[in-house]
Amino acid sequence: MTTGFRDDVRTLLEEDSVRSTVADIAAYPPGTEVALLDVYRRLGERGWLAPGWPVEYGGLGLGAVENAIVTEELTRAGIPDDVHVLCVDLVGMFLLHAGTAEQKARHLPALARGERLATVLFSEPEAGSDLAALRTTARRDGTGWRLRGSKIYNLKSQYGDFALCAARTTDSPVAMHGITLFLLPLRAPGVHIEPVPGMANDRFNLVVIDDVRLDDADVVGEPDNGWQLLNDMLQLERTGIDFHAKARRLLDQTIDRAAGQGLLDDPEWAGRLAELDATLRAGHALAWEQVHALAGGRPDPVTSAMAKWYTSEQIRPILTAGTELAGLGAALSAWDGTTGDDGTWEAALRMGPSHRLASGTSEVMLFLIATNGLGLL
Amino acid sequence: MTTTFPVDLRERCAELFCADLAPMLRRLGARDKGAGAGAVLHPDDAATREGVWAALADLGAFGDQRQRDLVDLAELAGWALYQSPLTDSWFAAELLTATGDPAYAPILRDLAGGATALAVAMRERPGDEPTEPGPLHRHEDGTVDATRSVVAFAPDAGHLLLVGTDGGRTLLAVVPATGPGVTLRRHDDIARGDLYTVTVTHGEIVGAVHDITDQYPAALAGARIRHAAYLAGSARGAIEVAAQRLRERTAFGQPLARMQALAYRFAALAARTAAVLSSVRAGALAADEGADVRLTGAQVLLLAGVLAQEAAAECVHVHGAHGMTEAGDAQLFYRRAVVDAAWLGRTPSLRREAGRLLAHTRFPPR
Numbered sequence: 001m002t003t004g005f006r007d008d009v010r011t012l013l014e015e016d017s018v019r020s021t022v023a024d025i026a027a028y029p030p031g032t033e034v035a036l037l038d039v040y041r042r043l044g045e046r047g048w049l050a051p052g053w054p055v056e057y058g059g060l061g062l063g064a065v066e067n068a069i070v071t072e073e074l075t076r077a078g079i080p081d082d083v084h085v086l087c088v089d090l091v092g093m094f095l096l097h098a099g100t101a102e103q104k105a106r107h108l109p110a111l112a113r114g115e116r117l118a119t120v121l122f123s124e125p126e127a128g129s130d131l132a133a134l135r136t137t138a139r140r141d142g143t144g145w146r147l148r149g150s151k152i153y154n155l156k157s158q159y160g161d162f163a164l165c166a167a168r169t170t171d172s173p174v175a176m177h178g179i180t181l182f183l184l185p186l187r188a189p190g191v192h193i194e195p196v197p198g199m200a201n202d203r204f205n206l207v208v209i210d211d212v213r214l215d216d217a218d219v220v221g222e223p224d225n226g227w228q229l230l231n232d233m234l235q236l237e238r239t240g241i242d243f244h245a246k247a248r249r250l251l252d253q254t255i256d257r258a259a260g261q262g263l264l265d266d267p268e269w270a271g272r273l274a275e276l277d278a279t280l281r282a283g284h285a286l287a288w289e290q291v292h293a294l295a296g297g298r299p300d301p302v303t304s305a306m307a308k309w310y311t312s313e314q315i316r317p318i319l320t321a322g323t324e325l326a327g328l329g330a331a332l333s334a335w336d337g338t339t340g341d342d343g344t345w346e347a348a349l350r351m352g353p354s355h356r357l358a359s360g361t362s363e364v365m366l367f368l369i370a371t372n373g374l375g376l377l
Numbered sequence: 378m379t380t381t382f383p384v385d386l387r388e389r390c391a392e393l394f395c396a397d398l399a400p401m402l403r404r405l406g407a408r409d410k411g412a413g414a415g416a417v418l419h420p421d422d423a424a425t426r427e428g429v430w431a432a433l434a435d436l437g438a439f440g441d442q443r444q445r446d447l448v449d450l451a452e453l454a455g456w457a458l459y460q461s462p463l464t465d466s467w468f469a470a471e472l473l474t475a476t477g478d479p480a481y482a483p484i485l486r487d488l489a490g491g492a493t494a495l496a497v498a499m500r501e502r503p504g505d506e507p508t509e510p511g512p513l514h515r516h517e518d519g520t521v522d523a524t525r526s527v528v529a530f531a532p533d534a535g536h537l538l539l540v541g542t543d544g545g546r547t548l549l550a551v552v553p554a555t556g557p558g559v560t561l562r563r564h565d566d567i568a569r570g571d572l573y574t575v576t577v578t579h580g581e582i583v584g585a586v587h588d589i590t591d592q593y594p595a596a597l598a599g600a601r602i603r604h605a606a607y608l609a610g611s612a613r614g615a616i617e618v619a620a621q622r623l624r625e626r627t628a629f630g631q632p633l634a635r636m637q638a639l640a641y642r643f644a645a646l647a648a649r650t651a652a653v654l655s656s657v658r659a660g661a662l663a664a665d666e667g668a669d670v671r672l673t674g675a676q677v678l679l680l681a682g683v684l685a686q687e688a689a690a691e692c693v694h695v696h697g698a699h700g701m702t703e704a705g706d707a708q709l710f711y712r713r714a715v716v717d718a719a720w721l722g723r724t725p726s727l728r729r730e731a732g733r734l735l736a737h738t739r740f741p742p743r
């Protein structure tokens with residue numbers, strides 16, 4: 001079943017129109033980035049964008065295995081997966097597990113069809129990994145809530161329809177208590193989105209929330225229970241599949257480049273690449289064990305943290321090896337117009353630091369392993 | 378005949394390789410420092426070793442097992458630092474089976490019943506690699522000559538499997554360990570285990586001398602995957618011993634466990650161990666399905682060997698000077714890792730071999 005599903009997805013992603021889209025993306029001018037691509041809609045109309053979701057919400061009623069296959073195949077095909085991760089793996093998954101029936105019916109089908117874009121608003125100028133320090137507030141206003149605060153380092157908000165937003169609803173001496181998750185319409189009056197210049201192709205946004213009124217119907221899960229929900233849900237996201245897929249694509253490019261330079265005949269280079277390949281295979285095996293654990297209803301927070309840490313840590317040594325192979329060619333961007341790889345390596349270098357930061361930093365993962373796994377700290 | 382057990386091998390053997398027995402298991406077969414060729418085992422130790430071996434046989438460790446089950450058991454044995462002919466016996470059984478020679482059937486039957494153990498003798502010199510076995514000389518009368526070093530548990534083995542080369546081919550000859558023309562001399566090594574120089578002069582063989590040129594790489598790959606499981610298990614054991622120390626030892630007014638630098642170092646080692654074990658399991662599954670696992674074997678052993686040595690060294694380190702004393706297990710992990718990490722290939726050799734296999738796999742010669 002899964003082999004057939006993977007073959008089907010791969011066949012679609014190998015069509016000329018999709019390959020053409022990938023080439024176009026590589027040549028996007030500065031300031032242009034991927035939003036709702038047509039290929040997402042084509043996957044969505046087949047139920048393949050969120051195959052693990054129930055049919056009534058636009059999926060195929062399959063499971064975590066098929067979700068992981070889509071992630072792997074998108075990355076393998078060179079299609080940026082940020083929108084897919086945001087809409088399906090994060091916001092969609094939160095709604096699927098903790099949303100009300102009305103929220104699911106209202107949002108999930110459009111996300112699964114690739115017709116609507118959702119983002120997450122967690123990080124703040126003074127609250128990144130330490131989310132409990134967030135300062136955005138949501139105060140009771142009759143039957144609703146009024147939100148005020150600033151969210152930063154979020155992606156795709158300039159294209160988004162709504163966002164999953166964390167805000168403090170109750171002041172508590174225990175910082176983790178009193179956080180609530182809301183569905184915030186990004187086009188609502190009072191929501192201001194500004195770019196934050198950065199080195200990656202995809203821009204960071206600063207979202208200022210200025211007295212935006214939401215209803216109880218916009219609360220995801222129970223009020224004040226957001227911390228627990230975040231911990232439970234983010235664990236489900238951390239299989240390592242996405243990070244491994246990106247690392248694999250980069251290593252394959254590196255191996256091809258080495259072969260092109262005749263360096264696979266050099267025992268030192270071949271051995272170095274084989275060791276990197278070994279770590280990727282190990283990461284792949286560990287990530288897939290997490291996927292199967294999820295599919296079997298047995299997710300484990302410690303091993304999923306291990307998988308995220310291990311797979312995301314592989315990218316830096318691969319970038320180092322590939323850059324050493326390419327020399328200054330690695331420094332030339334797509335906009336230079338003379339590189340042999342469409343400048344994708346240079347773009348990958350600019351994205352490099354993000355992998356050890358996204359979905360929980362490497363240090364947060366080590367903290368989880370040390371505390372919950374080894375009984376330390 | 379294959380015995381059917383109600384629970385899987387790992388679950389059955391977990392009762393043997395448990396925390397209560399670990400201190401004893403980790404010291405089985407240990408000799409005094411510098412005891413040299415004449416080192417003797419305490420009679421109780423020999424009896425305990427026999428008992429553990431018999432228990433493993435009863436639990437089904439030597440029957441017809443899938444690779445995915447054997448790696449589970451190897452990982453447990455590594456966690457317990459159980460030094461024994463276990464992994465070599467599996468390797469030997471795979472080589473014997475690959476020949477299809479019915480003369481080996483009684484040996485395999487005895488092994489399955491726990492009545493014997495087997496030793497694989499490949500290296501002429503300690504620094505040689507298992508991919509390049511030493512010379513094997515055949516006499517016209519059917520006997521063989523060979524010199525092999527660092528052969529594990531040769532006195533415990535009923536038979537020695539001499540893997541060697543002659544005329545560019547890889548050969549296998551089986552000789553009784555106590556047969557005429559076979560002499561053993563114990564090495565004195567850092568692990569203080571049972572490594573021997575074996576000299577075979579006109580050794581009488583069981584069955585025929587077999588050309589295993591085609592079968593040997595696959596058998597070695599399988600052995601490497603199992604050995605990687607053992608090494609990853611030993612890394613897990615070292616991390617657990619270290620974590621226990623960190624929780625118990627107080628310094629600068631707080632338990633060492635509160636120190637982030639130490640905690641994160643072991644968290645990273647634990648994650649690497651989990652990844653290597655996942656890769657081992659994936660490799661074993663592929664081997665069970667008949668896939669070519671030569672690259673996998675070299676790669677997982679490469680990762681596992683580095684990991685086991687690093688985990689052991691860090692384990693000693695967090696114990697301070699106490700870690701170097703024989704009062705604790707840390708030094709056991711450290712000393713054993715030196716031998717175990719190089720057992721089926723040294724790190725630089727494995728890296729080169731994996732590089733060659735990767736290039737061959739990705740770009741097959743036309």
